[in-house]
Amino acid sequence: MNLKKCFGQNVQKYRKHRNLTQERLAELVGVDVTSISAVETGKYFPSADNLSRIVEVLQVQFSDLFEFDSLRSNDEVFEDIISIISAFKDDKKRLNAVRNFVKTLI
Numbered sequence: 001m002n003l004k005k006c007f008g009q010n011v012q013k014y015r016k017h018r019n020l021t022q023e024r025l026a027e028l029v030g031v032d033v034t035s036i037s038a039v040e041t042g043k044y045f046p047s048a049d050n051l052s053r054i055v056e057v058l059q060v061q062f063s064d065l066f067e068f069d070s071l072r073s074n075d076e077v078f079e080d081i082i083s084i085i086s087a088f089k090d091d092k093k094r095l096n097a098v099r100n101f102v103k104t105l106i
Helices: 003-017 022-029 033-040 048-058 074-086 092-105
Strands: none
Touching: 003 033, 003 048, 003 074, 022 033, 022 048, 048 092
């Protein structure tokens, strides 16, 4: 299972734990329901701003959404992270956003 799917499953788990529908989460985050659905199914990863709003609405820590029992090894997690970051390696703004986000986890 890849990183985006695992992340999406965690969003879904915490959304359901808070008794929120996808529609209500989308409303509170300020996105459309198709975006939440795409995140939960692993098709899409939220922007840094939307990620911050998701964390706030779900009342969880950033790290809670990135805890994956289904990924077996650190190497697999690392490779998934690198593949995601590589998709926008030429976009300085997004790379800086990722760097800043990672710093919040440390």
